[in-house]
Amino acid sequence: MTDFQAAMDRDFGVIAELIHLHAHEASERPALVDGARELNYGALDALMDRIAAGLQRDGLRAGDAIAICAASSVNYAAVFLGALRAGIAVAPLAPGSTPASLARMIEDAEARILFVDAATAEVIGDAAAAGVPRIALDGCEAGQALEAWLAPAGTRPAAVEPQPASPFNIIYSSGTTGEPKGIVQGHGMRWAHVRRGAKYEYGRDTVTLLSTPLYSNTTLVVFFPTIAYGGCVILMPKFDAAGYLKLAEQHRVTHTMLVPVQYQRLMAHSAFDAHDLSSFRFKFSTSAPFNAALKADVLKRWPGGLIEFYGMTEGGGTCILEAHLHPDKLHTVGQPAEGSDIRLIDESGREVAPGEAGEVVGHSAGMMVGYHRQPEKTREAEWFDPAGKRFIRTGDVGRFDDEGFLTLFDRKKDMIISGGFNIYPSDLEAVLREHAAVADVAVIGVPSEQWGETPVAFVVRRAGDDTAADALLQWANAQLGKTQRLARLQLIDELPRSAIGKVLKRELRERDAAR
Numbered sequence: 116m117t118d119f120q121a122a123m124d125r126d127f128g129v130i131a132e133l134i135h136l137h138a139h140e141a142s143e144r145p146a147l148v149d150g151a152r153e154l155n156y157g158a159l160d161a162l163m164d165r166i167a168a169g170l171q172r173d174g175l176r177a178g179d180a181i182a183i184c185a186a187s188s189v190n191y192a193a194v195f196l197g198a199l200r201a202g203i204a205v206a207p208l209a210p211g212s213t214p215a216s217l218a219r220m221i222e223d224a225e226a227r228i229l230f231v232d233a234a235t236a237e238v239i240g241d242a243a244a245a246g247v248p249r250i251a252l253d254g255c256e257a258g259q260a261l262e263a264w265l266a267p268a269g270t271r272p273a274a275v276e277p278q279p280a281s282p283f284n285i286i287y288s289s290g291t292t293g294e295p296k297g298i299v300q301g302h303g304m305r306w307a308h309v310r311r312g313a314k315y316e317y318g319r320d321t322v323t324l325l326s327t328p329l330y331s332n333t334t335l336v337v338f339f340p341t342i343a344y345g346g347c348v349i350l351m352p353k354f355d356a357a358g359y360l361k362l363a364e365q366h367r368v369t370h371t372m373l374v375p376v377q378y379q380r381l382m383a384h385s386a387f388d389a390h391d392l393s394s395f396r397f398k399f400s401t402s403a404p405f406n407a408a409l410k411a412d413v414l415k416r417w418p419g420g421l422i423e424f425y426g427m428t429e430g431g432g433t434c435i436l437e438a439h440l441h442p443d444k445l446h447t448v449g450q451p452a453e454g455s456d457i458r459l460i461d462e463s464g465r466e467v468a469p470g471e472a473g474e475v476v477g478h479s480a481g482m483m484v485g486y487h488r489q490p491e492k493t494r495e496a497e498w499f500d501p502a503g504k505r506f507i508r509t510g511d512v513g514r515f516d517d518e519g520f521l522t523l524f525d526r527k528k529d530m531i532i533s534g535g536f537n538i539y540p541s542d543l544e545a546v547l548r549e550h551a552a553v554a555d556v557a558v559i560g561v562p563s564e565q566w567g568e569t570p571v572a573f574v575v576r577r578a579g580d581d582t583a584a585d586a587l588l589q590w591a592n593a594q595l596g597k598t599q600r601l602a603r604l605q606l607i608d609e610l611p612r613s614a615i616g617k618v619l620k621r622e623l624r625e626r627d628a629a630r
Contacts, residue, residue: 117140118136118139118140119133119136119137119140119345123309123310123313127279127306128306128309129199129276129277129306130196130199130306130339130342130343131163131200133342133345134146134156134159134163134196134342137160137319137345138160138161140345141345142156142157142158142160143155143156143157144156144319144345144347146159146342147159147193147348147350148189148348148350148366149187149188149189149350150351150352154189161268162193162197162265164197164200164266164272165197165265165266165270166193166194166197166198166200166201166266167200167201167203167272168201168266168270168271168272169265170197170228170272171201172266173248174227175203175227175228176202177201177203177275177281178202178203178204179204179225179227180203180204180205180206180225180226180227180282181227181228181229181230182205182206182207182220182221182224182226182228182230182244183195183206183207183229183230183252184209184217184229184231184239184330185232185234185235185252185253186210186232186234186235186328186352187334187350187351187352188232188253189350190252190253190261191230191252191329191350192329192338192348192350194230194261195207195329199277200272200275201272201273201275202275202276202281204224204282204283204284204285205283205284205285206220206221206224206226206284206286206287206297207284207286207329207330207331208220208287208330209328209330210235210238211238212295217238217239217244218239218244220287220295220297222244223297223487223488224285224297226247227248228248228249229248229250230249230252230261231250231252231258232251232252232253232255233255233256233257236249236251236255236258250264277302278302279301280301280302280303280484281301281302282299282300282301282302282484283300283301283302283304284299284300284335285298285299285487286298286300286331286332286335286428287330288428296487296489297486297487297488297489298429298483298486298487299483299485299486299487300428300430300483300484303481304430304480304482304483305335305339307479307480307481308336308339308340309339309340309343309344311340311452312344315340315370315396315399315420316397317340317341317343317344317370318344318345319344319345320346320369321341321344321345321346321369321370322346322349322370322394323337323338323341323347323349323368323369323372324349324351324366324368324371325337325338325349325371326351326354326359326377327372327373327614327615328615329350331402331615333615334372336399337370337371337372337399346369346370347366349362349366356380356381356383357386359377360381360384360390360392363390363395364390364391364392367394368394368395369394369395369419370396370399371395371398371399372399372400372401373399373400374400374401374402374403374615374616374617375402375403375404375405375406376403376555376612376616378400378405378409379555382417387416388416392418393418394418395417396419397419397422398413398421398422399423400422400423400424401424401425402615402617403615403617404523404541405423406545406548407446410423410445411442413438414442419439420437420438421437421438421439422436422438423435423438423449425448425449425521425523426477427507427509428483429482429483429507430482430483431479431481431482431506431507431508431509432452432456432457432477432478432479432506432507433452433455433477433479433481434448434451434452436450436520437449441520447516447520447522447523448513448520448521448522448523449520450518450519450521451477451519451521454479455478455479456477456478456504457475457476458475458476458506459471459472459473459474459475459476459513459514459515460473460476461473461474466500469515470514470515471514472512472524473514474508474509474510474527475508475509475511475512475523476498476506476507476508477506477507478505478506478507482505482507483507496508510527510528511525511526511527512524512527512530512539523541524539524541524542525539525540525541529559531559531560531570532567532568533563533566533567533568533569533570534565534566534598535567536598538560538598540558540559542599543558543572543591543601544556544557544558546591546595547572547591549594550582550587551577552582553574553575554577554578555574555575555610556572556573556574556610557572557618557620557623558570558572558601559571559573559620559624559627561627561628563602570599570600570601571602571603571604571605571627572588572591572601572603572604572605573604573607573623574606574607575606575607575608576606584604584605587604588603591604605627610623611623
């Protein structure tokens with residue numbers, strides 16, 4: 116048995132130490148590629164040592180935090196991993212946030228050092244986090260150049276021994292519903308993600324293409340297993356369908372994580388079928404609703420298995436749909452993963468009867484420690500069963516079928532109550548997608564004097580289509596039940612989305628209110 120196999124057999128391990136084992140066993144094997152640069156495991160291990168030692172030299176101790184706000188790159192990944200080797204938590208921040216929001220996140224994380232690149236430094240400005248030292252990942256003038264900041268070559272950091280509850284990273288919620296909250300994930304949570312990787316054939320020959328950002332948990336649930344098992348990660352700083360397909364074919368990619376809107380754009384690309392994608396073993400998706408018709412198209416035209424993860428960055432259990440094994444369940448998000456206890460509760464916090472809908476709550480080994488410095492928000496996110504078992508509330512409404520597959524209806528906050536009836540926007544969106552003119556759609560609830568709330572649709576038409584809004588509205592309402600009918604339908608060029616593809620319904624509500 117190799118040292119790596121022995122490490123993976125343990126109930127808990129440290130990802131940063133696995134990289135040291137890979138560097139010892141196969142130092143020349145590629146680990147990270149970003150288009151401009153490639154780093155093998157030997158070089159990555161040595162760079163991580165210099166980063167960890169540099170942080171310790173600057174007075175950071177295990178349990179402290181740094182922040183990274185930059186586009187995905189080899190240096191970004193190396194700093195993240197090097198900080199973990201020193202037992203330091205990483206707060207990866209979204210460059211698309213406002214300067215004020217970034218300043219609040221940096222302050223909330225109590226970040227001791229901020230790592231940036233030229234583009235994000237310009238967005239942040241000089242005023243935000245003015246007292247926090249800045250290191251420039253790309254050597255720009257926004258801070259001290261990374262190469263100059265590093266500890267000398269050959270320096271080894273002082274050893275640390277993280278525990279399962281030790282903070283691994285602080286992921287800030289996307290802010291789609293308001294002020295971002297810092298979700299503290301422990302080393303034990305990430306180790307649970309790594310250990311389930313064996314089921315999806317991660318190994319030394321894995322080549323993973325990632326076009327979602329490294330600040331997103333969506334990306335990290337695939338990034339860390341790839342590196343932990345000794346595979347190679349291809350980082351794509353900005354997604355475009357043509358570029359993605361070219362890289363996938365060139366590097367003989369085996370694994371990938373994509374959000375549904377990226378699958379949509381890839382499958383619609385005119386050159387999709389001309390590319391050789393036969394090397395793929397598994398494709399993953401999470402973070403946003405993935406409609407059944409799109410899943411079916413991916414299964415038909417793209418080799419390899421298709422896995423949909425349903426869960427929250429906060430943890431608390433996962434449902435997994437192995438779409439290639441259950442083509443009759445594409446309307447669901449799958450069954451609870453091994454070790455996940457998923458239940459449904461009503462408004463009073465009581466479990467619902469079998470077959471009834473309720474809010475999804477979950478428990479697993481992979482749960483957040485809590486929201487950083489926000490104990491009240493943490494308590495709001497928790498539910499305890501009568502025996503005192505801790506669950507995380509998702510805010511999603513769903514129902515289990517007789518085989519234990521979970522169908523989601525909507526976010527609880529997005530549910531529309533019109534004239535006393537519950538209307539799920541996802542039901543209305545599914546109907547509208549059946550029209551040949553509709554490329555994308557989102558439905559929101561808006562205030563109504565007569566009904567309390569009433570549904571309004573925002574529709575993106577397919578390229579070249581000129582179907583009028585009134586015609587689409589009449590067609591949709593003819594298909595919908597009396598209580599579901601749309602009050603208005605508005606044509607829009609593009610739905611507002613976060614960087615990982617979530618529709619920003621808050622922005623649509625604001626747009627409708629301004630109207």
